Amino acid sequence: MYDGSLQWTGNSGPARHPNPAPDPMEALVRALHVVVPVLWTAAAAAYWVVFVRDDLPAARWGARLSLLAALLHVSDLAATGAAGLAPLLQPGTLVSGMGLAAALVYLVLERKIRKPSIGVFAIATAALLATVGSAIGDPFATAPEGVPTGRTSLHVAGAIAGYAGLLLAAIFGALLLAQQRALRNRRFGLFWERLPSIELLDSFTRGSLGAATIFLTVTIGLGHMARHYSDRMGTSWDPKVIATNLLWLLTLLTFAARKSKRMRPAVAARVSIGLFAYAFANMAIVSRFSQVHAGL
Amino acid sequence: MELIVAGLSHHTAPVELRERIAQPPERVPPALDRLVKTLGFAEGLLLSTCNRTELYARSSVSGSDHRALEFLDSLRPAGAPPLEGHVYVRQGDDALRHLFRVASGLDSMVVGEVEIARQMSDAYTLACQAGTAGALLNRAVPRALQIGKRVRTETALARGVSSVAGAVVALGERVFRDLSNCHVVTIGAGETVETALRALRPRTTGRLVICNRTAARAEALALKFNGQPAPLSDLPRRVAEADIVIAATAATEPLLRAAEIVEATRRRERPLMILDLGVPRDVEPAVGRLDNVYLHDVDDLRAITDRSIEQRSQEIPKAEAIVAMAVTEFRRRRQQMEAEPAIKALLDGMLRTRGEVLDHEKNLTPETREAVERATGRLVDRLLRRLAPRMKDGSTNPRQILDAFGIELASADTDEDHEEKA
Known part of the structure; x- marks a missing residue:
């Protein structure tokens, strides 16, 4: 259980969701765990086109898809919290969270520097981390309970x-x-x-x-x-x-x-x-x- | 009625002849006027660049090829060598393919160059202003420009750099975020430096300093490129302020040594790019190992251009395939458009004949006449449904069909007018 500090106490083994029946919030989190890496990958693909062909429409699509992916990624974390689990505190969401943060830092820099040709490296890293994050852990099996x-x-x-x-x-x-x-x-x-x-x-x-x-x-x-x-x-x-x-x-x-x-x-x-x-x-x-x- | 092209290019004529035949823009409208009014061509466009002078025209009567050559010969100034053996004439699909290849840069001296598209567009504008672009050229030339754009987009034919001057810019773009604010210093004021500046200077608004042993040449080049001349003794100070140094002199000993560059770059933040285009080299090779300094010589530039040219040559089959498809499609569209007035005339003719035949039958009741009209209408419809596709795909000549039925194609329904409407 979370005690208000930076510590969680109690059950140290894999946490089990108390309600075995299908929960709409759990279904939403699981769906977002699939959709978010796909969107990051699509954004990375658009940035790849920008890198190879210096294509302006692709740059616009890359930025739009990245923002959408970031929005859904944040929604994923919020939904995890709403499901009664601590987001970013299990290996999967930690890794994908780092991808999200890297992409956000990059998008802010891109807006400032106005050169999208390098985005493929940052967004592909985000896509990779989001994919790995989704693959390596079931948040409902490993995340500590409590917000x-x-x-x-x-x-x-x-x-x-x-x-x-x-x-x-x-x-x-x-x-x-x-x-x-x-x-x-x-x-x-x-x-x-x-x-x-x-x-x-x-x-x-x-x-x-x-x-x-x-x-x-x-x-x-x-x-x-x-x-x-x-x-x-x-x-x-x-x-x-x-x-x-x-x-x-x-x-x-x-x-x-x-x-x-x-x-x-x-x-x-x-x-x-x-x-x-x-x-x-x-x-x-x-x-x-x-x-x-x-x-x- | 088909496209004809006659001209001479770098493939067939030496530069001495090409430069005599080339027409400046102000001479093109009177030449086109003469083409239409005197030589009887329906349409005409004159494409004149340093590498080619070509007439694109619509031939409406026989003997167009001779008259096109006559027109080209009229462009030859007095004293210029004769054109025999240097000119070519193409007609029909060959002419169309040639037009598309030229617009795509496939026929250019440097394959894939993009300047030809602008030159063709300018030539088309001149023809439109002179009133010599009609139904055929109004379709063929914009289509050629589209095909050129498509070739450059879908293949790597125009990618990379194909000239030493372009390589200078490409290298600069790998080092500097924005070339426009770079300060340039040249060592020497010869032809090589001038070529490099011609590519670089339009991209930079920073300071330009020409360091040269002969002050007069430095001043002349500085005036040309909006720079300032400086003596060679000023070199260390000037290099310390520069972002890009271009060296190309006839000196036998290096003019820039590593120790001097170390001193010059000690306090600088930005990278320093040095292009040593001199043979023998003007910059000590050890300079290339210094931190934050990027040294390139003439071999590097050649490696860049050779690589691009090789990559472009690998793209030629893809580009040719696009051109071939475009020619087929263009011909098919033209056949369709040419067939449509004929089909309409055939339908009108059949219905008219039916009306005449029925008018002779005085005993027909209105109900019977209506039934006969319905049945014969279906008959005409079935016949035309079989015939129209064959007329459109060119397997049956629409004119022959009309002749067989004794139907005249109304002048208002000529294919050119139909195309204009389309």
């Missing part, structure tokens, strides 16, 4: 968005390094011609790092507040707390260094990839040795 407080929801959503920002920074950074290497090694072909310029990839990397910094700041701040009011969430020396604070600090420093032009684009790209690897390790490994999220 978290607004503060906890913000903490979890902020963490996912922050990690998604780092994921995007790593993707765009990797593309920047690939474009740079292709130019140095004299690789000329359709893929390299269609890949955006080094300057544009740098803009996307920097924007993603900026988004990651903002979301990590919010989520860590909320986490510290929650820990302050609860005596069951570990100490300040908890490995998760230390590792996450360090991640935030490194992300902030990288973003500041790149923003103030003290770091070269290629260096920032490499650091972004390293930061995402670190964030992934923090999520997958360090959390196992932490008491902060015990019971989640």
Whole structure:
């Protein structure tokens, strides 16, 4: 059961839905679990056409389908909450939630930078994560019961968005390094011609790092507040707390260094990839040795 | 009544002859006027570019090919070499296929180039203004432009870059987000630099500096491309301010060394792209290994263009298939449109004859006449239902059918007028 803090207590095994009879909300959640990855895939396909053919109608369709997919994805999370389960707190919805966050961060950047040719990489990542998320877990079998407080929801959503920002920074950074290497090694072909310029990839990397910094700041701040009011969430020396604070600090420093032009684009790209690897390790490994999220 | 094309192009005539025959736009309307009024063509369009001068016309009487050649010969200025052996004439489907191929860029010197579509569109506008575009050209030329667009959309015939100048822009677009605000510095003011600037300058509004040993040539090029001249001694400072450096001189030693570039780029944020188009090279190869600096030489540009040209050549069969389908479809549509007035005339003729026959029968009661009209109407309908498809698909000549029944095609129902209405 959810106790108002960042912790859930009680049944640690797979949660069973108390009502075995078919529930309309459960049916809706299951339907959205199928529709959302399909829509993300359709949006990725439209962006692929944009990438290959620089097609303006496809760009419009890509953006529309992405927005529709994002809307239904959010509805999916809301329906999960309405069904009495905690959204984003089981592996499947966590993974697909990261895809949603990555797509949203990208769509905001695209609106700002006005170059849709790179969207295939971000939206295809969202489609992949949404598909994997739908495939790896039945929310009605694994999600903890109970709806978290607004503060906890913000903490979890902020963490996912922050990690998604780092994921995007790593993707765009990797593309920047690939474009740079292709130019140095004299690789000329359709893929390299269609890949955006080094300057544009740098803009996307920097924007993603900026988004990651903002979301990590919010989520860590909320986490510290929650820990302050609860005596069951570990100490300040908890490995998760230390590792996450360090991640935030490194992300902030990288973003500041790149923003103030003290770091070269290629260096920032490499650091972004390293930061995402670190964030992934923090999520997958360090959390196992932490008491902060015990019971989640 | 069919399309005829007569002309000369880069396939058949050397540039010395092509440039003598080429017609500037202001000379085209009087030439078309002469074509229609003196030589008796019903319609005409003159396409004149640096690579071809072609007459597209509608032949209405026999001997059109000779008169088309006569027209081309009239464009030849005094003292120009004769056209014999350099001109070609095509008629009917061959002429139509040629028109579609030209509009698609399949017949161009650089296969897939897009400039020809604009040139054909301009030629068509001139013909319309001169009043020499009629039913046939009004259908064939816009259709050719559509087919050209379709070929470029559905195949990769126009993709990639096919010139060194285009490769310069393509490389710039892989480095910079927006070429328009890039500052350009050239080292040298020769023909190669001028070619590169011709492609790059329309895309950039940033500062242009021409560094050259000879001040007069630098000034002349700077004037041409809205830049400013500078001496070679200014080079380190100018390179530090530049985003794109184009080097093409006859110097035997590198003019830009890695140590100088390191110093010049120490405080810069934007990437630096250097295009070394000189042979021997003007930039030390070690510059290409520096961080945030992208060095390309003439071999890289050639690799880009060769690759594009090879890719385009692989697309030619697809483009030819689209053109062939378009020719068949165009012919089918024309046959249908030509047959429709004939079918109408045949129907009218049969009904008229029936009326005349029935009028001779004085003993018919109104009821009987009505019954006979119903039965013969069904008969005519059945006959025409069998005949009309054959007339439309061209397996039966509509004119021969009309002749066999002794039916005249009314002048108001001529195929051209019908097409105009369509």
